Amino acid sequence: MEATDVKELEQAKTPSAIKVLLKELYRDKLALVSLIFLVLVAAFVYGLSIFLDQDQIVTVDLFAINEPPGEDFILGTDYGGRDVFGQLIIGTRNSLTIGILVTLLSGVFGIAYGLISGYYGGHVDNVMMRILDFMNILPFLFIIISFVVIVPDYNTITFSLIMSAFMWMGIARLIRSKALQERELDYAQASKTLGTSNFNIIFKQVMPNIVSLIIVTMTLNLAANIGLESGLSFLGFGLPESTPSLGTLISYATNPQTLEHRWWIWVPPAVLILILMLAVRNVGEALKRAADARQRRG
Amino acid sequence: MWKFIVRRLLITIPQIIILSIIVFILAQMMPGDALSGLIDPSIDPAAVEQQRERLGLNNPWYIQYVDWVGGILQGDFGQSFRFKMPVTELIGQRMVNTVLLSVVTLIFTYLIALPLGLISGRFNDTLLDQAITGYTYIGFATPLFIFSLFMLWIFGYNLGWFPTSGSVAPGTEPGTIAYWLSKVYHALLPGISIALIQVVSTVQYLRSEIIDTKQKDFIITARAKGAGEQRVYNKHIFRNSLLPIAAFFGWEITTLITGTVFVEKIFSYPGMGLLFLESITQRDFSVANSLVLLFGTAQIMGALLSDIILSIVDPRIRIK
Numbered sequence: 001m002e003a004t005d006v007k008e009l010e011q012a013k014t015p016s017a018i019k020v021l022l023k024e025l026y027r028d029k030l031a032l033v034s035l036i037f038l039v040l041v042a043a044f045v046y047g048l049s050i051f052l053d054q055d056q057i058v059t060v061d062l063f064a065i066n067e068p069p070g071e072d073f074i075l076g077t078d079y080g081g082r083d084v085f086g087q088l089i090i091g092t093r094n095s096l097t098i099g100i101l102v103t104l105l106s107g108v109f110g111i112a113y114g115l116i117s118g119y120y121g122g123h124v125d126n127v128m129m130r131i132l133d134f135m136n137i138l139p140f141l142f143i144i145i146s147f148v149v150i151v152p153d154y155n156t157i158t159f160s161l162i163m164s165a166f167m168w169m170g171i172a173r174l175i176r177s178k179a180l181q182e183r184e185l186d187y188a189q190a191s192k193t194l195g196t197s198n199f200n201i202i203f204k205q206v207m208p209n210i211v212s213l214i215i216v217t218m219t220l221n222l223a224a225n226i227g228l229e230s231g232l233s234f235l236g237f238g239l240p241e242s243t244p245s246l247g248t249l250i251s252y253a254t255n256p257q258t259l260e261h262r263w264w265i266w267v268p269p270a271v272l273i274l275i276l277m278l279a280v281r282n283v284g285e286a287l288k289r290a291a292d293a294r295q296r297r298g
Numbered sequence: 299m300w301k302f303i304v305r306r307l308l309i310t311i312p313q314i315i316i317l318s319i320i321v322f323i324l325a326q327m328m329p330g331d332a333l334s335g336l337i338d339p340s341i342d343p344a345a346v347e348q349q350r351e352r353l354g355l356n357n358p359w360y361i362q363y364v365d366w367v368g369g370i371l372q373g374d375f376g377q378s379f380r381f382k383m384p385v386t387e388l389i390g391q392r393m394v395n396t397v398l399l400s401v402v403t404l405i406f407t408y409l410i411a412l413p414l415g416l417i418s419g420r421f422n423d424t425l426l427d428q429a430i431t432g433y434t435y436i437g438f439a440t441p442l443f444i445f446s447l448f449m450l451w452i453f454g455y456n457l458g459w460f461p462t463s464g465s466v467a468p469g470t471e472p473g474t475i476a477y478w479l480s481k482v483y484h485a486l487l488p489g490i491s492i493a494l495i496q497v498v499s500t501v502q503y504l505r506s507e508i509i510d511t512k513q514k515d516f517i518i519t520a521r522a523k524g525a526g527e528q529r530v531y532n533k534h535i536f537r538n539s540l541l542p543i544a545a546f547f548g549w550e551i552t553t554l555i556t557g558t559v560f561v562e563k564i565f566s567y568p569g570m571g572l573l574f575l576e577s578i579t580q581r582d583f584s585v586a587n588s589l590v591l592l593f594g595t596a597q598i599m600g601a602l603l604s605d606i607i608l609s610i611v612d613p614r615i616r617i618k
Contacts (some may be wrong), residue, residue, distance in 0.1 A: 134313065134316055137313055137317070137594070137597055137598050137601060138317065138320065138594060138597075139552075139555065139556075139590060139593040139594045139597055141556050141559060142559075142574065142589070142590045142593055142594075143320070143324070143590065145574075145575075145578060146324050146328075146578065146586065146587075146590060147324075149328075149578050150324070150327045150328050150329075223439060227441040230441065231441055231442075231443050231560065234443050234560075235559070235560070235563060235575060236575075236579065237578075250443070250444065250447065253447055254563065254564065256455075256462065256463070259447065259450065259451055259455065260451070260455045266447070270444045270447060270448070273441065273444060274439070274440060274441075274444060277439045277440070277441070278436065278439045281435075281438070281439045
């Protein structure tokens, strides 16, 4: 008797946020294809880069400068005689890694900031939002570039930290407005009355309730961060040439000769970034629809 | 309304002060100071020290900050160490180009965005609308620098329709009509490149605005009175949907500033964005910092402008 009750209850329960998201992904074939593509690309570049030696690939070889695609080099070589295909693989890996790292770093900070600001409301919210407003009006591209130049011990980690420091505002604002609504709901009020600590309410009760919003925003942020990282590397203020990113490869096209006559150096990474960003966005948009019951397809 | 505008104006003062403090801190963290660009390394260190004392470089930071702000208020941004000329003069030369590029971009942005948004909203869910929505979807995911490179490659190099670098054809006499035509011609391809990417958010916004307005009561009333389809769209829907678009104008400045940096680099277009990149790579920090300050101020002013336009257009905002 009791067992069936539990079973019925289980069935009546609304499906978990993660389940809904996955279901929508499955319904939207374009998003599903994009997701599979992304997983394959990631597996390919991370898998292959184990066998590729980054130092060897970025070593200058003066006897093989600017060679067009051929037998020795699938995608030819750049102005330093470096294999473009190898750089493409490593560049994709580095771009993905930085993109994910920045998304996580800025995400964790932004989510915590938004949750705290929204949950406490009142003066706390007021002060925290004013700080956020000030961050928002900064010309962030220029400030990131300035920091990149003056940071003494510059490497992948510091670069990610600098980028994250200016990329958390969007998600924080979004989470804050959601947390403001959640704190008025019965479950949060009840927990408060029962004496649950604020920390527990914020991170163990409110946060799980807005997890779909978090996943959606982080996915869309990933696309934006990959774009910004490759943009900065393109300008020469991202990853150094010894750790090539997709943007580094494209930046060789600022040489008119390369742009006009050596398409094999810059077209593949440019097209790859485009496809990667579209794929991430397809997944993100499908998740966004899933998170909003009114727009769901299935 | 005046109360709102005055309040909104007052907020910009602390914003600009904080921006200036951040730029000042950045400047302090950068190696070198106002003197390092001017002196000959062989000069006696004691004399250098004397100069430092005279220029106030040994003062505590808050006095230096006040001096620095005082200088800027009088239009003195310091000396460029690379060009050995006042920063104000240097930026002034480049500003003409960037302003021209921005104007060209804005003209094309609205030339493209308005018709696309109107068609897409009016004939929503038709094939045409789907094509436009597809364009905005892809445009949203496309990084500007990649798109501009392809534009330069196709229209600059392969088809040869546009110049591939610079802001004016060499040898043209400044001030003549040919000179200005050449300037506009050089700004066309970079401007169109930014515009084609920048329009997507405006098109999407205009589309959903029009679809929303279409179902409102006053439109039904207009139709019931017998207004023709053309009149309903041009007089009733378009005017209502256009107002928020006008308010976007100020915020476009932010995307425009970021956009010009990439595009000026790609098209070797000598504007302020390229100047910033050059100065920071060659450690000409007084120029770079002044530009950060200028861009930041422009961004704050843009947001201010948008909020004021919105408050005039939409009375609900004033009450908040």
